[in-house]
Amino acid sequence: MIEYLKYAGIMFALIIMQKTFIELIDVTDYNITPDIVLIGVVYIGIKRGKITGSVGGFISGLVIDIFSFSFLGLMALSKSIAGFLSGFFHNQTKMERYLGSYAFILIVSFCSLVNNFIYYLIYFQGSNLQFADILLRYVIPTTVYTALFSIFPVLFSKRRRFSR
Amino acid sequence: MKTLLSYLGNLKEYLIFSALILISLILIFQNDNVQIRFIRVIAVNVIGVVQSGFSIIPNVFELERENKTLRETNINLSNELSLLKEAKLENMRINQMLEFRQRTNYAVVTGKIVGKSLIQTRNNITINIGENDSVKIGMPVITDKGLVGKIVATSASYSIAQILLNKDLKVSAKDQRSRVDGIISWDGEGKIRMKNVSKSSDVIIGDIIITSEYSNSFPAGIPIGYVTTDGTLDNLFKNIELECFVNFQTLEEVFVLKYLSDDDRKNLEKKFNEKSK
Numbered sequence: 001m002i003e004y005l006k007y008a009g010i011m012f013a014l015i016i017m018q019k020t021f022i023e024l025i026d027v028t029d030y031n032i033t034p035d036i037v038l039i040g041v042v043y044i045g046i047k048r049g050k051i052t053g054s055v056g057g058f059i060s061g062l063v064i065d066i067f068s069f070s071f072l073g074l075m076a077l078s079k080s081i082a083g084f085l086s087g088f089f090h091n092q093t094k095m096e097r098y099l100g101s102y103a104f105i106l107i108v109s110f111c112s113l114v115n116n117f118i119y120y121l122i123y124f125q126g127s128n129l130q131f132a133d134i135l136l137r138y139v140i141p142t143t144v145y146t147a148l149f150s151i152f153p154v155l156f157s158k159r160r161r162f163s164r
Numbered sequence: 165m166k167t168l169l170s171y172l173g174n175l176k177e178y179l180i181f182s183a184l185i186l187i188s189l190i191l192i193f194q195n196d197n198v199q200i201r202f203i204r205v206i207a208v209n210v211i212g213v214v215q216s217g218f219s220i221i222p223n224v225f226e227l228e229r230e231n232k233t234l235r236e237t238n239i240n241l242s243n244e245l246s247l248l249k250e251a252k253l254e255n256m257r258i259n260q261m262l263e264f265r266q267r268t269n270y271a272v273v274t275g276k277i278v279g280k281s282l283i284q285t286r287n288n289i290t291i292n293i294g295e296n297d298s299v300k301i302g303m304p305v306i307t308d309k310g311l312v313g314k315i316v317a318t319s320a321s322y323s324i325a326q327i328l329l330n331k332d333l334k335v336s337a338k339d340q341r342s343r344v345d346g347i348i349s350w351d352g353e354g355k356i357r358m359k360n361v362s363k364s365s366d367v368i369i370g371d372i373i374i375t376s377e378y379s380n381s382f383p384a385g386i387p388i389g390y391v392t393t394d395g396t397l398d399n400l401f402k403n404i405e406l407e408c409f410v411n412f413q414t415l416e417e418v419f420v421l422k423y424l425s426d427d428d429r430k431n432l433e434k435k436f437n438e439k440s441k
Contacts, residue, residue: 050177058184062191071199073191080184087177122192126202 007044007052011060014040019067032141034149035112037064041079042111043153045086046098053090057083074122082115100157108150112143257417264308265419270383272419273297278322282412285352287329289313291418294321302381304421310387310409311335311375312418323420328356328388328408336379337388342366345376348388348406356389358404367404369394380425380433 014037026033037060045053061079065072089098089107098104116139124134172179193200265272275297279290293299295318305312305325313327326333328350335348337358344365346358361367371391377384393405 051180054177054181054184058188061188065191071192071195071197073188073194077185077188077192080181080188084177084181122199122203124199125206126198 004052007048007056011037011040011044011056012063015060015063015067018064027145028137028141030137030141032138032145034145035115035142036146036149037061038079038082038112038115038146039108039150039153041083042086042104042108042150043099045083045111046089046095046104046107048087049090050084050087053083053085053087054080055083057081071123074119077122078115078119081118082111085114086111100154102154104154104157105147105150109143109147112146113139116142116146260308261417261419268419268421271422273299273422275299275323275418275420277416277418280412280415282329285331287327287412288316288324289327289415289418291323291325291420292321293420294319294323296320297420298422299323299420300424302424304382304386304423305418306386306421307410307415307418309411310389311382312410312412312415314381315420325418325420327412328410329412335382335388336376337373338376339365339367339391340372340374340387342371345378346373346404348373356406356408358391358406359401361402361404363396363400363402365402367391367394367402373406380430383421383423 018033018035018037022033022036041053041057041060044056048056057079058076061076062073064075064079068075086107091098098107120134120138120142121131124138129137193204261274265274273293275291275293277289278292279288281287281289289305289312291299291305299315299318301315301318303315305314305327311328313325313330313333315323316326317324328335328348331350331352333349336345337348338345342365344361344367346361348356348358350356358367358373369391373388373391375382375384375386375388387409389406389408391404392407393403395403395405397403
């Protein structure tokens with residue numbers, strides 16, 4: 001239970017950061033920012049499995065939706081799917097390897113691609129943007145930016161292992 | 165039961181995930197923004213395509229119902245069509261009559277035939293106009309095609325006319341081309357003949373026969389028919405058969421010419437005939 005509260009606290013902190021600090025480091029003309037909440041969701045998914053990953057993704061996504069005052073449920077949907085997918089990498093024997101190596105970056109990249117794909121594809125429905133534009137302007141840049149930010153937990157995990 | 169529970173336990177992750185997706189979708193579709201409207205349009209199109217695919221499979225009850233409705237519609241449309249056809253034909257006839265009415269020099273009264281006999285030796289027609297319409301006994305009855313007959317009886321609202329297919333009606337006539345005179349009468353067996361035409365007279369097949377100015381009952385120049393048979397009756401006269409211009413089988417409307425014979429002329433001729441006797 002305490003562990004879940006810890007996860008909840010981390011996720012809440014990540015959401016606050018996402019809506020405050022991260023907004024300041026946007027790139028390109030389309031205000032692309034890394035999705036650090038997703039990194040947290042993937043981390044929980046790998047650590048606790050599909051159920052925790054998808055529920056964590058759903059709750060955090062819903063909170064972001066509520067904070068952003070638009071399109072309630074969309075972020076919850078994409079984050080639930082991403083969290084569920086990350087749960088496939090939950091394996092007690094390989095967990096340390098997944099979380100402490102560059103495999104984590106690959107998993108985050110994959111989950112981020114799915115998350116962004118679902119989110120932006122629905123988000124831009126009815127606009128004049130073509131599928132390729134959505135992919136090149138939003139989905140791939142956000143995925144790459146998020147993947148870059150996923151290096152920090154890997155480094156943190158390595159340092160902790162090293163100190164141990 | 166145990167197996168089922170264990171199976172459901174294995175599916176727990178997927179069931180929870182499905183529930184989360186469902187909740188997300190419900191939340192998404194609660195929104196009323198452009199994206200959702202667009203997705204709704206896509207969904208409606210997809211459902212439409214699927215439904216059109218399923219519509220290939222015939223629904224027997226629906227087909228039966230549709231068939232019944234179509235049959236009823238068909239009957240109604242057929243009735244309507246026949247009424248329209250009738251109206252069109254009537255319109256054409258009335259137009260022709262109107263043209264004739266404008267052409268003719270005499271005042272005319274238009275009447276509709278309400279009774280007709282064509283199988284007797286003395287055939288008549290009953291017209292729905294009478295003394296109230298200034299119709300009098302002796303007035304000629306015609307159509308735009310030619311002579312029909314003459315009025316022989318009248319009441320306030322109806323009148324009866326002898327037609328050419330009546331043995332009692334004799335019409336003084338002449339060949340329009342050669343001006344040869346004769347008397348038109350019906351033989352009672354289906355032929356209208358022109359009598360009193362001498363063997364040497366110039367009458368040939370196709371000649372048009374019209375009313376003569378010698379007639380005391382009809383104005384001169386009304387077409388009657390054309391010659392179909394030009395044979396020899398005996399040593400003195402020709403056997404001339406006519407085909408009437410008026411088709412009595414299909415006749416529906418007629419004109420009554422407001423023309424009456426000249427009484428002065430009639431009296432003189434009568435007096436002379438009596439004296440001769």
